[in-house]
Amino acid sequence: MPGYATGRGVPEAGVPGPVEDDGPDADVEFWGLLYLDPLLEMRLLTAEPAVRAELAPGARPPGEALSSAALSLAGDARLGSVLRAAGIEEDFAAAVAAVLTAPDCRAFLRASATDGEAAVAARAFVAESVRRRTTRHGCAPVLDGTARDEAVAAIGALLPGADGTGAHRGPVTRRVGRLAGRLALALASAQAVKRRSALTDAAHPAAGDVLLYLSRGAAIREAVAAAVRAARPPVVLLAHSLGGIAALDLLVLRPLPQVALLVTVGSQAPFLYELGALPSLEHGSPLPAHVPRWLNVYDRRDLLGYVGAGVFPGRVRDVAVDSRQPFPLSHSAYWSNPELYRLLARELP
Template identity: 40%
Template sequence: MRGASFDRTLSLIAAKVRQHLPRYEVVGCNWGDAFGARLNAHGCSIPGYSSGAAAGAVEAAAMARWTLLSEDPLLELRVTDLAAPLGPPQGPVVWQLLADAAEAPAALALLSTWGLAAPWPAFIGALVADPTWAGTIRLLGGTRAQLSAPVSRAVVAAFLGWLRRAGEPGITGAQRDELVLALQAALGGAALGVRDWFLGKLTDFALPRRTALNDRTGAALGDILRYQARGEVLRNFIGDQAARSGANVILAHSLGGIAAVDWLASGARQIEALVTVGSQAPYFYEIDALASRPFGAGLPEFFPRRWLNFYDPRDFLSYAGRELFPGIARDVVVDNGQPFPESHGAYWRNDAEVWPEIDRFLP
């Protein structure tokens, strides 16, 4: 958090404190401007940063598609917008072809070279017996040529999931794509000029956003990396600010929580309570990356006995501390109602969960 953003956030926090904790006064500690990571060469290390036209955007979108399909193989089929063809619907036809794909020669030949042909017929049989798959594919619009590719990807994604669950060694991305093409031929083949609707949507979404995502998430990640290399400077900065203000409570967000824990664990302080929000301190401790305490050492006796730690499961930069620091850290799970990265900065406006809990926690 930098400059005007810090000032706006501090004003918001001060207003919330006046509303919920009028017995306290807020003093800011703007370590971001003094210490935070910067792209000192204007982002030249990030492909496509300056123009926003990220290198390999189509490749990145294709990888994103397979990431989504690994979680839900039917996702693309559920959202792809295909008009009904002239004549009979082709979903039932493709579904029958899929049942026959258990013995598709091209697919079996490929799988044989990888030592994976034996389970293929049983896998296809189980998939064809699944009512969810049947209901999804039978109702699809579009022509056979339009359906063959997304259905093939769905089947291959499901097969890759089966391999993972069975503990089988996986296949490469190139092999995966070969299998898709072989299965696609069995399901009706590809037609020239068929637009990849889903990939286009992913590319349209990702292409203008790489610069924005690096600006929004890169600052937090960059600060964490810089802290690992130059953390003492930030810890001393926090200590100086606390001493000058006479603070007895620290309210820290994200990396500020790591630095606050490290500072409090490195010597006796005047601080009576710690409140961390969206912090990675517990995770750093678990992976033995916390500067002040090796994993297993616990916290020293002089560490404040009162530590309130907020995390949102949708905030991928927030972690739980109660089990790692029993008797000291108390976790509060909140729902900021936002996806990441917005979830990481939304705690301060969570009047229903965050501020009432802080009010109850502090004397």
Template identity: 40%
Template sequence: MSFRVNLPTRVPRSPYHRPGDACGVERGMVDVRFVWVHGTGVRRKRHDHLFALVRAGLTARFPEAEITSCYWGDDHGATLALSGASVPAPRAGRAGGDSLATVPPTELAVAEWQLLLTDPLCELRLLPELRTDDEALGMPGVRAAGAGVADLMAGLPRRPADDDELGALLTSTCLDEAYAETLDLVACSEEFEAACASASDQAEAREVAAAAARAVVAQLLAEAAESALCTGDERDRIVDILTSRLGGTGRGAVGQAGGVLLRLGMRLTTQPALNHWRGPITSRSVPAVGDILRYQARGGPLRDSLTRHITAADEPTVVLGHSLGGIALVDVLALAAIRQEPLRNVRLLVTIGSQAPFLHELGALTGLPPGASLPPGFPRWLNIYDRADLLAYLAEPVFPTPSLVADHEVASRQPFPVCHSAYWKLDAVYGRIAKEIEELG
């Protein structure tokens, strides 16, 4: 069966059509059937809005075409079967305003350390600002108490002995490799030098010692990131040891700077908000994230539904898949071809903002074994992507078959995630699809 090409006297214009569009639209129309498959997180209202855009863009170029949608959000999308019973409830009695008295200590610690991991020297930077002018000046000719902290910092062994508790903790938490470099970084920082100079008595020097110890540990954790294997208890023990060796007194009452950081941490860092809003955030994210997880685990029913919809008519068919819809279409077409039962009415696959190539590179694409090429019988594949779309990937480098697979870049000039849905308003998308169909025809 072949495409029928008609030569109309007048071609309806797309609402997104630009003069000078070189897609070949004005030379002819193709009688073809389109099946559009939406992506993750889409439910009926959103589907209807997006499909209206798709239908308008395609109808403008193919007035005689049949344009259908395979809506799967209700039947095959994810839901929380027990209304989120698996989500831990937020703690009761959260404090409001500046009061920290009723905030659970674990929440305080998480908020404080999240701020320190973002800026390990922030507490040292804050200390001189909290001193009054008179306190900061000190007595002429008298060495500041904080200078002793600087001396102790300079004298710390850069490689603790194997039988030293600190050395054992650094090794077991995977923080040992950067320890010497981190000590030097903190010791030579302007923040540490200013904090030492501003400490005029022993109480303030002890506060500098504690802040410096936290700065060292925070820098180590920030540098190690996910490679660190460190619990909160281990972290606090390393801080206690360093504080003691810098002349402090280990863990004790929160100083001025620490109190300010705790309030800032509770207000500015994301963890307290995430704790409080975890339930609503989880519920709202279920369609987007849950659809992907459900498809990867139990995608068979959706693939069967797509197959029935695509093969319901014999006309030459173009299937268009957005995001997860594109993954499902690649799986459907690949599995059918592997079974030597290719969907012969499908002449063109169009994926838009698709992760199918990325999944195949990971060895996680259901339709193809890891490392396998596209099977005989797989249709021509046009993969459209926006470079700003973090969920869009290239197909050509993963499936290097120029006569079968082609990537095409468009640009909505929007950042992620807005660009992931903006494709359907881009004239360049419909123009490239029309050009591909004309070449096939």
């Protein structure tokens, strides 16, 4: 399976391929840890000796003003529109309250001021909002890295002590770099043990959908075919994840000349073909000539998005986008990523 270990494609001759593997992306790795533990950065900063400096007698803890301002964030209309666009507005107020009342946050706010204190709090609020939204709905919000960073910047701008950058740097970045792999594994293992039923409930709908499709996919394919017949040519099939499997199966099994382009996004169709589990096409058989032009969009951090050019040589073009989100958010972040829409604008007939 080309790119199986990394999710990246193998460039075709004369076709620019995805960038070479340049090691872990520190920013994405950092956010991956925050989504697991929104208070991690506060805890690491509080542990730094420079941050624990004693306050002068009678001085007001620097975090008091930040805490007071944070409680009024949910009422800001402009911020509300940014949070709404990011898909986390509904959970934001509860997330702020949860962060501010957590012992780790209280310890952080009691410490003396740090560079970027407002940005640290903003990142914790956003990470906790994402965690709550994912837990409540069983799936991550449609949120790419740019929308996330815009939310962090908008929150930080309303808090005292904002440095205007929103970037994490210095000792916390270095410490996260040292701890990231070990801590991610420990957190994931601890969460898996403690929240087995919740994780099962979150995971089984996707697996169940795939199993349902593989056993009873004809009705799903017919629904797609009916939509194609009702549309005015030229038709583009744009399909995400399992939808890409259904769309490809339909086009393999049935010539639909009105379909000018198939666009799959974060799809497992090449992987199922290599497993011999793609209903329409036995492994080793080529794509029929009537299958239209196929564009396959993937994110190298989306563990459910597979490349297809090496599996179907000359019949599919893989295009990488970067939503700057760790998995599983990367699997849904395509739809808030401007890169995808710029690509579609160039490709749609």
